[in-house]
Amino acid sequence: MPAISNKGLAMPASPIRKLVPYAEVAAKKGKKIFYLNIGQPDIKTPKVALDAVKNNSLEIVSYSHSAGFESYRKKLANYYQQRNIPVEADDIIVTTGGSEALLFTMGSITDPGDEVIIPEPFYANYNGFATSSGVKVVPVKASIDNGFALPPVAEFEKLISSKTKAIVICNPGNPTGYLYTKEEMEELSALAKKHDLFLVADEVYREFAYEGATHHSVMSQKGLEEHAIMIDSVSKRYSMCGARIGCVVSKNKEFINTALKFAQARLSPPTFAQIASEAALETPQSYFDDVINEYVDRRDTLINALEKIEGVRVAKPKGAFYCIAELPIENSDDFAQWMLESFEHEGETVMIAPAAGFYSTPNTGLNQVRIAYVLKKENLLKSVTILEKGLQAYLKK
Numbered sequence: 196m197p198a199i200s201n202k203g204l205a206m207p208a209s210p211i212r213k214l215v216p217y218a219e220v221a222a223k224k225g226k227k228i229f230y231l232n233i234g235q236p237d238i239k240t241p242k243v244a245l246d247a248v249k250n251n252s253l254e255i256v257s258y259s260h261s262a263g264f265e266s267y268r269k270k271l272a273n274y275y276q277q278r279n280i281p282v283e284a285d286d287i288i289v290t291t292g293g294s295e296a297l298l299f300t301m302g303s304i305t306d307p308g309d310e311v312i313i314p315e316p317f318y319a320n321y322n323g324f325a326t327s328s329g330v331k332v333v334p335v336k337a338s339i340d341n342g343f344a345l346p347p348v349a350e351f352e353k354l355i356s357s358k359t360k361a362i363v364i365c366n367p368g369n370p371t372g373y374l375y376t377k378e379e380m381e382e383l384s385a386l387a388k389k390h391d392l393f394l395v396a397d398e399v400y401r402e403f404a405y406e407g408a409t410h411h412s413v414m415s416q417k418g419l420e421e422h423a424i425m426i427d428s429v430s431k432r433y434s435m436c437g438a439r440i441g442c443v444v445s446k447n448k449e450f451i452n453t454a455l456k457f458a459q460a461r462l463s464p465p466t467f468a469q470i471a472s473e474a475a476l477e478t479p480q481s482y483f484d485d486v487i488n489e490y491v492d493r494r495d496t497l498i499n500a501l502e503k504i505e506g507v508r509v510a511k512p513k514g515a516f517y518c519i520a521e522l523p524i525e526n527s528d529d530f531a532q533w534m535l536e537s538f539e540h541e542g543e544t545v546m547i548a549p550a551a552g553f554y555s556t557p558n559t560g561l562n563q564v565r566i567a568y569v570l571k572k573e574n575l576l577k578s579v580t581i582l583e584k585g586l587q588a589y590l591k592k
Contacts, residue, residue, distance in 0.1 A: 314335045366410070504582070
């Protein structure tokens with residue numbers, strides 16, 4: 196039998212999706228499942244985006260420019276400028292989701308054997324993107340004790356080597372919901388300049404900053420123009436996960452020209468999804484105001500309910516729509532699978548994401564889970580009740 200590549204064997208399974216087969220079996224048995232494992236909002240996609248596709252009169256679905264529609268990039272630049280992110284259309288490459296933007300970035304700034312430093316826990320697919328590029332993730336561990344705040348910059352600095360090419364952050368964070376402060380962004384920017392590194396910021400949850408907090412973009416940092424790379428996506432902002440449209444943004448022309456070669460190799464991003472994404476930029480501010488209020492209510496509902504469960508610790512998110520909860524168990528992979536295979540409460544159960552997959556340090560986060568509060572409040576309360584009863588039964592078995 197032909198051999199699978201070492202790279203393929205090393206690719207990690209998604210902690211978000213790997214339990215899907217167990218969920219499918221549970222659903223076939225008649226269990227109702229509350230899906231807390233994946234950041235798929237139940238918020239309606241803006242009508243203006245859906246109508247742009249529905250009412251389109253294209254007769255030929257042709258390739259676009261490899262960097263994406265010029266009209267879309269110009270409107271995107273205007274959107275960013277209104278948010279104190281000083282970029283132009285030529286600084287933007289439209290990608291097939293934020294995932295492709297990260298892959299283009301890894302391909303453009305690293306060689307096999309190079310290293311990137313990432314505060315953990317982090318978005319699980321960073322492990323996959325690094326593995327597919329032959330890059331080593333060097334983690335800096337954040338702690339639930341202080342809400343997963345940025346670890347001291349000294350912890351980053353002592354890990355920098357001749358192989359280090361970048362520091363990668365997610366702001367606000369997935370899976371923690373942590374929102375970086377102005378001072379933390381300035382500290383990271385100074386470190387990137389001092390050691391001549393790229394600072395890559397995944398900002399797909401930019402709009403989701405709560406209680407009047409301000410999001411500080413990597414692209415707004417003074418003097419960081421040659422170092423800053425921003426990753427973005429329409430998936431969460433407009434509840435358009437299936438559109439698969441993102442972008443990579445930088446003022447560094449050598450980087451953009453290099454990333455464009457990767458974009459040319461895959462030809463172009465999808466046409467209809469770009470049409471929808473361009474139209475989505477016309478979404479009124481009232482849409483975001485309503486969405487933010489809804490997520491704050493959901494966050495408070497979830498956190499308050501989780502904190503009442505004996506033995507559970509949870510960090511209160513400042514942005515995005517995830518939280519990390521620490522459970523009184525030893526192995527959340529086993530618990531999450533058991534909840535689907537062996538437990539139900541009134542015919543219902545929950546699907547959660549084991550948090551170990553959001554770390555690259557082995558045997559870390561084994562008693563933690565990520566919960567996405569993307570369900571209505573009444574369903575979140577039901578989910579927490581199911582989780583509590585499941586914990587009680589699991590600890591007795």
